[in-house]
Amino acid sequence: MAPTFLSLSLSHLSLWASGMILIIGFLKIFSLLLRRHKLAKAMDNFPGPPTHWLFGHALEIQQKESLDKVVSWAHQFPYAHPLWMGPFLGFLNIYEPDYAKAVYSRGDPKAADVYDFFLQWIGKGLLVLDGAKWFQHRKLLTPGFHYDVLKPYVAVFVNSANVMLDKWEKKACENKSFDIFCDVGHMALDTLMKCTFGKGDSGLSHRDSSYYQTVSDLTLLMQQRIDSFQYHNDFIYWFTPHGRRFLRACQAAHDYTDHVIQKRKAALQDKEEQEKTQNRRHLDFLDILLGAKDESATKLSDADLRAEVDTFMFEGHDTTTSGISWFLYCMALYPEHQQRCREEAQEILGDRDSFQWDDLGKMTYLTMCIKESFRLYPPVPQVYRQLSKPVNFVDGRSLPAGSLISLHIYALHRNSAAWPDPEVFDPLRFSPENATGRHPFAFLPFSGGPRNCIGQQFAMNEMKVVTALCLLRFEFSPDPSRVPIKMPQLVLRSKNGIHLHLKPLSSGSQKPLGRE
Numbered sequence: 001m002a003p004t005f006l007s008l009s010l011s012h013l014s015l016w017a018s019g020m021i022l023i024i025g026f027l028k029i030f031s032l033l034l035r036r037h038k039l040a041k042a043m044d045n046f047p048g049p050p051t052h053w054l055f056g057h058a059l060e061i062q063q064k065e066s067l068d069k070v071v072s073w074a075h076q077f078p079y080a081h082p083l084w085m086g087p088f089l090g091f092l093n094i095y096e097p098d099y100a101k102a103v104y105s106r107g108d109p110k111a112a113d114v115y116d117f118f119l120q121w122i123g124k125g126l127l128v129l130d131g132a133k134w135f136q137h138r139k140l141l142t143p144g145f146h147y148d149v150l151k152p153y154v155a156v157f158v159n160s161a162n163v164m165l166d167k168w169e170k171k172a173c174e175n176k177s178f179d180i181f182c183d184v185g186h187m188a189l190d191t192l193m194k195c196t197f198g199k200g201d202s203g204l205s206h207r208d209s210s211y212y213q214t215v216s217d218l219t220l221l222m223q224q225r226i227d228s229f230q231y232h233n234d235f236i237y238w239f240t241p242h243g244r245r246f247l248r249a250c251q252a253a254h255d256y257t258d259h260v261i262q263k264r265k266a267a268l269q270d271k272e273e274q275e276k277t278q279n280r281r282h283l284d285f286l287d288i289l290l291g292a293k294d295e296s297a298t299k300l301s302d303a304d305l306r307a308e309v310d311t312f313m314f315e316g317h318d319t320t321t322s323g324i325s326w327f328l329y330c331m332a333l334y335p336e337h338q339q340r341c342r343e344e345a346q347e348i349l350g351d352r353d354s355f356q357w358d359d360l361g362k363m364t365y366l367t368m369c370i371k372e373s374f375r376l377y378p379p380v381p382q383v384y385r386q387l388s389k390p391v392n393f394v395d396g397r398s399l400p401a402g403s404l405i406s407l408h409i410y411a412l413h414r415n416s417a418a419w420p421d422p423e424v425f426d427p428l429r430f431s432p433e434n435a436t437g438r439h440p441f442a443f444l445p446f447s448g449g450p451r452n453c454i455g456q457q458f459a460m461n462e463m464k465v466v467t468a469l470c471l472l473r474f475e476f477s478p479d480p481s482r483v484p485i486k487m488p489q490l491v492l493r494s495k496n497g498i499h500l501h502l503k504p505l506s507s508g509s510q511k512p513l514g515r516e
């Protein structure tokens with residue numbers, strides 16, 4: 001009797017459960033369809049390229065040279081067009097200065113559909129926060145980028161760059177081109193660890209090096225996830241081998257950051273250590289974060305601290321890596337500009353052997369070339385928002401609250417109305433005389449408005465010091481058999497790496513440059 005009763009109720013239960021799953025499934029599909037309808041209706045006034053019912057434009061976007069595809073769409077559809085990543089996720093893709101201004105001069109929140117991928121690793125740091133908490137954090141962190149803090153980092157950049165250049169000295173002898181991206185990446189992560197944690201003055205420990213490896217892994221896994229449609233759903237992803245590896249790497253990164261924070265906190269309570277900190281050559285970001293207080297003396301919680309440190313590590317290394325690598329590629333393509341930058345650097349250096357803070361302001365031609373390479377190869381090619389209130393555009397069209405926006409920085413920088421002959425590398429566009437007439441939202445490598453890049457001064461300083469040292473040690477030329485294939489993956493990369501020929505410069509008076 002009992003077993004029949006049990007099996008009866010079990011079969012009832014399973015029937016009931018499958019019914020529930022079906023209903024939930026229907027509700028989910030219904031809400032997705034509703035969302036698709038709403039997003040599509042809001043973009044009724046914006047014609048665009050043909051849309052596949054399931055993939056949207058994802059197939060075109062995943063193809064080689066998708067960035068130039070978007071540029072060709074931008075020519076066809078002035079100002080903006082809808083861009084569908086699959087059936088339910090539709091953005092208005094914009095690439096015109098006035099359109100960019102209408103959205104990015106306001107502080108609308110980031111589009112959760114994109115930025116939620118970052119949460120597991122970098123948590124709710126400055127990049128993904130919004131509203132009052134973002135404002136509070138931004139205010140607390142801004143002093144960390146004051147020039148008094150940035151000044152001593154010049155020596156850090158010089159040291160890390162020299163380690164890379166010594167490595168290149170050996171590789172360059174082999175009479176063949178090699179991929180510079182990877183080495184630049186190591187160098188950028190190295191500087192960032194030194195500036196964030198104050199590590200490295202006494203050498204990296206085993207624990208530090210494995211953190212370093214973890215950060216590279218995480219970046220790769222995250223790129224792979226964004227590229228793979230089937231990995232977008234959290235539940236599906238966490239059950240795949242890649243997803244589990246990602247979770248383990250997140251845990252390892254968090255353990256490391258927590259450990260460094262706790263150690264520093266304990267040290268701060270120790271009087272002797274406190275004096276040591278004051279005598280140390282430079283404050284690092286962690287010192288600033290730990291000391292940050294707002295008017296009501298509220299400090300950042302441990303979770304907030306970790307999120308901000310992880311955000312810096314994520315935002316600060318791949319971006320500069322991309323920037324430096326593509327800049328050197330531009331120099332290889334345009335030897336006359338390369339030579340002019342080199343001569344400027346030689347003149348500034350004179351007979352000294354290391355760059356200092358005051359030199360950075362004198363690198364005017366190099367700075368123009370860096371900006372021109374940012375224009376053609378923006379390290380962050382696309383950023384996303386979700387409108388918190390309606391927006392009206394210059395041509396009378398508008399979008400309601402809730403709409404998703406993709407600012408296509410790459411296409412904006414090749415908008416021929418804003419940039420005559422956009423494909424031509426011409427640093428003079430950024431001469432002081434020419435800069436005054438430019439639309440303030442025509443050039444946005446660091447985004448614009450209140451949510452712009454907080455690290456841009458840091459990044460520019462690193463770019464200048466590192467690239468100037470590169471040009472002093474080597475002559476760069478392209479490898480015509482391995483032309484880079486541009487690929488947007490969070491940052492602008494090359495599918496086949498950036499292969500360059502390097503020729504060591506051995507002028508008679510050659511000495512190791514930039515040594516301390």
Ligand code: HEM
Pocket residue numbers: 110126127128138311312315316317319320323378379380383384445446447450451452453454455456458459
């Ligand atoms: C060439 C180098 C860099 C480029 C091109 C770059 C570009 C950008 C862009 C486009 C944004 C806006 C992102 C968005 O709206 O989703 C951004 C935000 C941000 N960047 Fe950078 N970045 C660079 C270097 C750095 C460095 C070195 C750091 C830190 C040390 C940093 C920290 C941040 C942070 C914290 C944010 C979020 C700011 C906020 O929302 O308030 N960046 N960056």
Ligand SMILES: *[C@@H]1O[C@H](CO)[C@@H](O)[C@H](O)[C@H]1NC(C)=O
Pocket residue numbers: 175
């Ligand atoms: C370097 O390679 C080029 C062509 O690949 C060749 O002509 C040249 O002889 C090589 N030089 C040396 C030193 O091996």
Ligand SMILES: *[C@@H]1O[C@H](CO)[C@@H](O)[C@H](O)[C@H]1NC(C)=O
Pocket residue numbers: 426428429431433434
């Ligand atoms: C301004 O830009 C144009 C086009 O790039 C260039 O020909 C001209 O020389 C620039 N002017 C100055 C003063 O650099």
